[in-house]
């Protein structure tokens with residue numbers, strides 16, 4: 001199964017059925033933190049619902065249309081990150097992610113996202129990576145900003161969060177603009 005080492009602390013591995021329970025437990029520990037910005041994923045209510053989410057993601061991988069990986073930080077499942085789709089015609093993809101609350105503030109997501117941007121350009125041969133964040137989600141927006149993405153546009157009222165329609169900031173990185181940060185600057 002697919003796995004990718006990011007550095008000596010972080011490893012990414014394809015999410016499989018057997019990860020449903022640990023992922024559900026991680027989500028349970030971080031319910032309010034996740035529900036704040038992820039009205040669908042943040043509200044998965046049982047191991048069975050997480051299993052369905054993983055199955056759907058594995059199907060996407062089988063269809064060459066993206067994948068979802070777990071982020072293991074010092075051997076513990078800390079979060080997930082994935083390509084929502086692979087558009088082979090335009091050569092583009094979109095990243096989405098979440099971390100358990102106790103794993104925030106350590107650069108885990110920035111490092112994991114960096115690795116999947118590298119993988120998108122160098123291994124998949126894609127030309128564009130997008131990250132979309134609610135404009136009010138400052139910690140999420142900070143991830144593409146740290147990686148040097150361009151804030152391209154604000155889409156108005158396209159994201160339903162419970163009873164509100166929120167604006168999304170669209171960040172883009174092109175293969176030709178991607179530069180490896182110096183070591184330690186990710």
Ligand SMILES: CC(C)(COP(=O)(O)OP(=O)(O)OC[C@H]1O[C@@H](n2cnc3c(N)ncnc32)[C@H](O)[C@@H]1OP(=O)(O)O)[C@@H](O)C(=O)NCCC(=O)NCCS
Nearest residue numbers: 037097098099104105106107108109110132133139140186
């Ligand atoms: C969005 C989310 C993943 C961001 O988590 P995060 O911990 O802020 O992001 P990182 O793991 O990249 O960590 C960055 C922090 O670690 C620090 N850091 C430490 N070492 C670092 C390193 N090597 N590289 C980068 N940052 C580092 C940064 O300074 C930053 O700290 P700060 O917030 O005090 O400025 C998390 O808040 C989350 O899961 N939110 C709920 C779900 C969600 O909103 N998902 C996104 C939907 S669009």
